[in-house]
Amino acid sequence: MNKTVFLKRTALPAMLAVAMLALWRVPEPVIETEADVRMTLPDRIGEWQGHAVLFCQNPDCMRGVLWNPGDETTCPTCESELHIKSYAENTVLPADTEIVRKRYAHPRGPTLLLTIVLSGADRASIHRPERCLTAQGATITSRRIVRIEDDAGSAFSMTCFDTQQTRGHGQAVPGVFCYWFAGQNRETPFHWERMAWTGMARLFQGRVTRWAYISISGESDAAATRHDEYIVPFARKARAALLAKGNPPPSRQ
Ligand SMILES: [Zn+2]
Numbered sequence: 001m002n003k004t005v006f007l008k009r010t011a012l013p014a015m016l017a018v019a020m021l022a023l024w025r026v027p028e029p030v031i032e033t034e035a036d037v038r039m040t041l042p043d044r045i046g047e048w049q050g051h052a053v054l055f056c057q058n059p060d061c062m063r064g065v066l067w068n069p070g071d072e073t074t075c076p077t078c079e080s081e082l083h084i085k086s087y088a089e090n091t092v093l094p095a096d097t098e099i100v101r102k103r104y105a106h107p108r109g110p111t112l113l114l115t116i117v118l119s120g121a122d123r124a125s126i127h128r129p130e131r132c133l134t135a136q137g138a139t140i141t142s143r144r145i146v147r148i149e150d151d152a153g154s155a156f157s158m159t160c161f162d163t164q165q166t167r168g169h170g171q172a173v174p175g176v177f178c179y180w181f182a183g184q185n186r187e188t189p190f191h192w193e194r195m196a197w198t199g200m201a202r203l204f205q206g207r208v209t210r211w212a213y214i215s216i217s218g219e220s221d222a223a224a225t226r227h228d229e230y231i232v233p234f235a236r237k238a239r240a241a242l243l244a245k246g247n248p249p250p251s252r253q
Contacts, residue, residue, distance in 0.1 A: 029208045031121045036182045037212040037242045039118055041102040046237045048104035053113070054082035062087050066103065096120030109230045112218040114238055119183075119211045126213045128191045129159070129179050138163040138175070145189055146178065148236050156180060158235060159189040162220070176220045178231060182243070183211035214242070 043050050054073065056063040058080035065075065065082055073082045083090060085099050093099075098118040105111045119125035133140060142162045149155045160178040167173055180187055181194040184201060188194055194211055201207045216235055 029202050029206045031208045032210050035118050035210045035212055036185065037116060037118070037214070039098055039100050039116065041100050041114060041116075042241050045104055045114075045234065045241055048106050048112070048234060048237075050102040050104045050114075052084075053101055053103050054084060055086040057081045057083050057087050057090065059087050093117075094120050094122040094125055096122070097125040104234070106230060106234075110218050110220070112216055112231065112234055114234075115215045115217075116242070117213040117215075119209075119213070121208055126181075126191075126194075126211060129177070129213075129215065130161075133161065133163060133177060136165075138165045138177075146232065148232055148239075150236055150240060156187045156239065157189040158216075160231070174220050175217065176231060177215065177217040178235065179213060179215040181211050181213055183209045212242075214239075 041050060052067045054065050054067045056065070056075035056078060058075065058078050061075060061078045061080060063075055063077050064086075067073075067082065074080065075082055084101065085093070085097075089097075089099060097120050099115065101113065101115040103111060103113050117126055130140065140161045140163055144160050145157050146160050147155055147157045158178040158180045160176060163175045163177055164172045165175055180189045181191070183194070184197055186197060188197075198209055198211065201209050216231060216238070218231075
């Protein structure tokens with residue numbers, strides 16, 4: 001019997017049997033409470049000044065409002081309730097999904113929105129970012145992986161999209177949207193890799209990991225050169241402020 005035939009006849013059925021046995025034996029998973037990131041955003045990140053953003057829960061309004069402690073928690077336009085999660089996030093995502101978000105303004109540069117979505121027990125907490133962006137009416141014009149070294153010499157990577165968002169009067173506004181995931185003491189710019197680690201932790205360790213989906217977005221100028229000038233330093237500083245467990249392990253990207 002040659003090697004290929006042997007594999008087909010014995011090894012593959014044996015592996016399938018082990019996998020099925022493992023699935024059958026999987027106990028109720030333990031849902032982790034700890035996250036790899038802090039779920040409070042600083043008021044300042046380097047030169048950037050942060051402001052909380054709240055969203056109107058009226059589906060006909062859905063206005064985003066800059067908010068300071070002590071301000072009203074009702075919408076200035078329609079007087080409906082304001083909430084940290086947008087109307088769509090409140091409606092679509094499982095209730096145990098945590099979200100924090102701030103808008104950061106640079107004194108001489110663009111304004112960026114930093115959002116962290118922390119998954120709960122349900123894997124539906126984090127969708128594929130491409131799907132959410134296109135559902136919100138944005139067109140992705142290009143994508144790239146941006147590798148960033150931190151001050152301690154370790155590195156992480158983000159997936160970045162250039163986007164076009166059509167506003168009223170048909171005007172197309174260019175934007176940039178970058179994201180990565182942190183959980184299980186790992187970081188990855190790939191949704192599929194996060195899903196794979198999630199599946200393996202659940203299958204082999206009976207754990208449901210709380211992954212943080214960190215995104216940075218903003219409008220951009222047509223030249224697109226300022227993205228890297230501002231977004232990379234901002235991402236580096238934001239990550240240093242957010243990672244809860246000291247220095248992260250070196251990324252494999
Ligand atoms: Zn409103």
